[in-house]
Amino acid sequence: YSRIGSSFCNTLIRYLSTYVGIDPHNSLITKVESSRSSGKSGVLGDTSFIAKDNITTKGTFTTSGSLMLSNYKSPFDATVVDLLEEAGLKLIGKANLDEFGMGSSNTNSYYGSTLNPLYENEERVPGGSSGGSAAAVAASLASFSLGTDTGGSVRLPASYCGVIGFKPSYGRISRWGVIAYAQSLDTVGILSKDVALAERVFNVLDKYDDKDPTSLPESIRTQVEKHQHLSSKSKFVIGIPQEFILEDLTAQARSQWLQVLVKLLKAGHELKPISIPSIKKLLSSYYTLATAEAASNLSRFDGARYGFNDEEVKETAYKTLTENRSKGFGPEVQRRILLGNYTLSSESGNHYLKANELRQRLVGEFNETFRFYNPLLSEYVSKSNGCDILISPTSIDPAPTIDEYKSKSKENFLTGYINDILTIPASLAGLPAISIPLPAAKQGIQLMAQYGDDKTLLQAAKSIE
Ligand code: GLN
Known part of the structure; x- marks a missing residue:
């Protein structure tokens, strides 16, 4: 802390207790610590970690950055949390995010915006949606953190906050216990200060999980290992x-x-x-597929089985459903639900199929x-x-200020979506990708590799870090 200045430290702590360690009821950072088993020495020593708050943790709140889940306590831990604790690691907090992972700036959280610790005197966005996870590592609150990356949500915040952000191949890390945004894209990722630690954490998490139907089967894992070895x-x-x-x-x-x-x-x-010619058309493909999946996933939050339940609106089942959803979800989430339901309706023509065709074409071009x-x-x-x-920038610009970001998005909400252009290709094709900081530029450089070739990706990342 002394290196980053005491005034900054105070601001940071103020924000962290409210936003990074988001417990709407109390200071989660301490609470998590006291309610979890203590870290014991394992493969990763007594390293501590922070998990994005859309990753379920037993005994603590998992809000997904939403009012809808402000009181939700999961009865089980996500597989990733179990695996890390079995390896001797200690969960010390939960990190803020854009509501249900929807956003690129962390300004869409019900609990407020996380600040970017790279900037001492300015309020800049940390990137999203795993902005709290990236800020926590940048501020040295934990050795590493877990985020989720659906269209860039680990890599963009890593780029803005000056840390490593690694999104492995889709299916290598279990999604069991990760609150779904768009399940064909959602991938747990790792944020840390160096590639070697991200790799060690990945080795702990890279396991088949029969609780996740999209977990990569053992047969393919063995095939990949053999090839990489040769x-x-x-x-x-x-x-x-x-x-x-x-x-x-x-x-x-x-x-x-x-x-x-x-x-x-x-x-x-x-x-x-x-x-890779298809890249130019991918934004519309991504936002068609992601919103369609989101509309379907979020339909479970009806105020009856799960989620925000305003006592005042119990008159009819219809009213309970619509009013709880209108109050419990923020504006961006509501927009995505509308977009997704439109895409899935017969009125939209065949948008969904066309978006999927484009996704297939992209995979073909990467294979070539x-x-x-x-x-x-x-x-x-x-x-x-x-x-x-493959190599590219991770983000178009360094982190904008919170005001700048909000005013541009207010003018046109699509400005927020454009940021994703560099990260969604790897997401749609399920490829492993990593953002490595370029300190003087205050933004990252991205490496991508073929599906399953995570080891080559990490090796290459070490050579330029
Ligand atoms: N910004 C993108 C979106 O809002 C990506 C988010 C993510 O990867 N979770 O969909």
């Missing part, structure tokens, strides 16, 4: 997708980018310009690009001239 190498072919080269990167970001590319060339890696075959396909064809890794 083909491991230290010099990579690194593709730069032209669709990701942004005109409006800041001068600082450009110069840091160049330094990274020069470092890679000097280390003997090969750089290769490539193209990478050297490593896609282990989910029945034919294993490796491309000797393919790329091992």
Whole structure:
């Protein structure tokens, strides 16, 4: 704390007790600590961690950043929490998020906005939706934190807060106990200060879980391990997708980018310009699929079985349902439910199918690009001239101020969605991706690898960190 200044420290603590450790009733950071088993020495020593508040933890509240779940206590721990505690780690708090993971700034939480600890005298967004998880690591409150990444929610906050944000391949880490936003995309991710720790945590969490129907089966895990063992190498072919080269990167970001590319060339890696044409159309595909899944997932919060229940509106079942949902969900969540229900209705034509077709085309283009075959396909064809890794910026800009972000989104809510353009390709294709900080630029650089090739991704990340 002394390094980041005492006035900053006070602000931080004020915000953390309210927002990062969000317990609407009390200070969760202490409460979690006292109600959980104490950390014992295991593979990761006595490291402490913080979990995003859409990851269920027994005995404490899990609010998902929503009034709808302000009183919700899960009767079970998420598999990820169980695995970490079995490895001797200690859960010390829950972190703020955009309500149900919907957002890119952490300004959509019912409990208020988290501040970005990188900026001492300004109120800047930490990115979203795992903004609390990224801020907690940046402020050294825990060794690492868990977030969830549906379309970039681990990588964007990592980029804004100057920490590592790793989203593994879809299905490698269990989603059991993670409150669903869009289940075909939701992935638990890890935020930390260095790649080595993220890797060690990943090794603990990378397990088949029969409670999660989308968990990657053992047979494919074994196949991937075998391939990675046979083909491991230290010099990579690194593709730069032209669709990701942004005109409006800041001068600082450009110069840091160049330094990274020069470092890679000097280390003997090969750089290769490539193209993934579908990227240009992905935002509409992502927001069609994610909102459709969200509308369906959030239908369980009806004020009767789960969630916010205003005693005053009990007159009829219809009123209970509509009024509790209108009061319990914030405006962005309501917008997504409307969009999703529209997409799923016959009136929308075939938006949903078209979005899925685009997703398939994207996966095909990635398969053509990478050297490593896609282990989910029945034919294993490796491309000797393919790329091992792709590289791009993680975010368009460094973190905006909270006021700037809010006023732009008020003018047009789509501005908030545009931020996701760089992160959703890996989400839609289920690829592993990681954001590594470029300190002088105050934003991150993103690496992506073929589905299942998480180990190569982490190895490459270590070489540029
Ligand atoms: N910003 C994106 C959205 O709001 C991604 C969120 C996420 O990954 N949870 O959908």
